[in-house]
Amino acid sequence: MSTDDELRQVEEDLARLRAQNKEVREQIGDIGATDPIEIGAMIAMADEQEQLINELERRRDELRRRLTQS
Numbered sequence: 001m002s003t004d005d006e007l008r009q010v011e012e013d014l015a016r017l018r019a020q021n022k023e024v025r026e027q028i029g030d031i032g033a034t035d036p037i038e039i040g041a042m043i044a045m046a047d048e049q050e051q052l053i054n055e056l057e058r059r060r061d062e063l064r065r066r067l068t069q070s
Contacts, residue, residue, distance in 0.1 A: 003070075007063040014056050021049040 001009075024046045031039055 003063055003066055007060065007067065010056055010060045010063060014053060014060065017049055017053050017056065021046055021053065024049070 024042055028039060028042050028046070031042075
């Protein structure tokens with residue numbers, strides 16, 4: 001896979017994860033005061049997605065640097 005292809009894939013993954021994360025966080029707000037265990041699990045999932053997003057952003061930046069140095 002070329003660097004351009006990898007960068008494109010990372011960008012697509014970032015867009016997908018950001019949309020999913022936004023949706024989960026909106027659902028948490030919409031749930032209200034119902035099942036605290038479910039809300040906690042959703043918050044944990046959203047936090048894990050946020051960590052993955054941060055990792056992908058670092059990877060994207062690395063790929064961009066590699067492309068500009070070529």
